[in-house]
Amino acid sequence: MSGTFIGMPAFPVAAREALDNAQQRRNLQHATQTIRDKRAAVVDEVDRWEELRVAGAAIKDHVLTHLDGYLVQLEESLTRAGATVHWARDAEEANRIVTALARETGTDEVVKVKSMTTQEIGLNEALEDAGIHAWETDLAELIVQLGRDRPSHILVPAIHRNRAEIREIFLREMGKVGTPAPEGLTSAPHELAESARRHLREKFLRAKVAISGANFAVAETGTLVVVESEGNGRMCLTLPETLISVVGIEKVLPTVADLDVFLKLLPRSSTGERMNPYTSTWTGVTPGDGPQQVHVVLLDNGRSDALADHVGRQALRCIRCSACLNVCPVYERVGGHAYGSVYPGPIGAVLNPQLRGTESPVDKSLPYASSLCGACFDVCPVRIEIPDLLVHLRTRVVDEKRGGLPSGEQLAMKGASWMFAEHTRWERAQRGAELGGRVLGKKDSIGRLPGPLSAWSDARDAPIPPGESFRTWWKRERGQG
């Protein structure tokens, strides 16, 4: 996956740093609350939202169960329509294919439509290494790129930035790579937008090659679909001579009619809009109109591994709407960077360990980056049971550690399980707590505790065990069980 994220610390450590950033936390709180309210309002307008969710999940599940057939059909349709299809097993292969295709055109720059898939494979960095500049044209991606920052949200990559910070970045960086921001730029939204428009217009008009992802790929017709808000995508998809689209293999839909369901689910879930401003569809090459060279790179990069997991595969239903990020109390406080991936938040916590495996410290820690409150499932337009998947992946992380030297946690869990397996053992342990409670006597709580328990007691007082358990009371009062 993206080189940018290699060497990320485990989630709790990254989270601690993020929690200390008061400005970022304020920005995140404000932004997620705004999108959350907008989404709730437009979802409430739809009478049969639940039926739509069920339909979306069913279509995706059907595709995932028959993915081999639909991918072959997609390749045939795309080829018939004049596109060239490439298959990429992993990030490296995809980057190599795209870099070679860009090189063949003789260009040293490409314009990009915002695309999670190309972020996932670290395409910009790979192109840069090959001497090709990749210009992001989505406003938020532009802010992230100019700020030499990393995206912090799937839909709103610069969610952690406020207007004053964006103004600073534009003034400082735009001139270095193209049309500079006007002197006297203020942080008024229309001025910032105008400055980005002028900067990008020059790049659109000059570019020979564009790179996109796709929200959906229709197997029946070979049609790719991009859903966006700013029109920059439309510019990239129509102006250049060559178009290269990097598409995850899970994006396939059987027919054009299936778009009906997803174009209702996606905008309401992601931006809280009834419909997004621009939906572009393109099917291969149309002579004399739009790009005359169209390449589609179909990317696996761990998706087959996720698919092989009968429980976990539902994560591949994800349509990248980011509704789960906006309602997640953990994401709201720590932001996207702590997740060590372009896929942050609840979906990132399940998707990354599935795509990348659970070897690295960050991927081991991600399934635990949730209080399992369940808010993510309630808003997911394709009903991904994220809390269940988190527990499923925690089991995988724990099981992978078995067999070696047991950790303190493993010993504690094994010991507690042994104790609870027989009520007589449990009663003996309980008597210890009762004794402790009687020793501590009338205090109403315990302050700071030593060792691993300090994780609890650094900020929270702990209750004192009572001198008599319920069980002891019951036996005394009722004389039996």
Next chain:
Amino acid sequence: MRVALFATCFNDTMWPQTPKAVVTVLERLGVTVEFPLEQTCCGQMFTNTGYAREALPLVERFADVFGAYDAVVAPSGSCVGSIRHQHGTVARGCARPALAERAEAGARNVYELSELLVDVLGVTDVGATFPHRVTYHPTCHSLRMLRVADKPLRLLRAVRGIDLVELPGADQCCGFGGTFAMKNADTSVSMGSDKARHVRETEAEVLVAGDNSCLAHIGGLLHRQRAGVRVLHLAEVLASTERDFAADQELGAVASR
């Protein structure tokens, strides 16, 4: 009606007054309560931390001990959620399909307190008196796993003398989350601090919820802040009567825990 009480391991040991209150309320309503002494723990802590194999013997024990009862009640939304939603999955994950079916069939008779009172017994007024300013936190598992909706609030509204005030951001997680509170202590405390702030904003004397573990987290923060807000399980509010209140007034300690 005979109802088996699953006290839950945490309540049994740390908050015995909560299962006692369940007994008080149910007996007041004419229900015969049984407490099978062979019970231990539902295994939620193990399941949710990824220790499915360690949870398995507890899933089996729960099915053995409680499988024969027509109704089982527990004063914990998250334990009931785990029993209903996870026991089958744990058994199936450990290649025990027959146990999974037995556990799932048994789980259909397991109720969280407000479900038993409102849905099974058809009662909202349990004859309680609690003359305090109270705010209610709907714990995540009650809210989203069990979908108890407004049942606890309907029970609270029927309590005599209560001044029930709305909690801002009530449906936001308090940040306890079982071992999350230890594994991601900083984030957990950050979430809990916001919850504690909302509780203080209501100027309530008492914060009520259906899960003592969430209350231990929020209460632990409030106590460290010397906020002067007590936390109390729903069952204990429902068990309170005018007589308790009068006796407590004499002792000068209102329903102290």
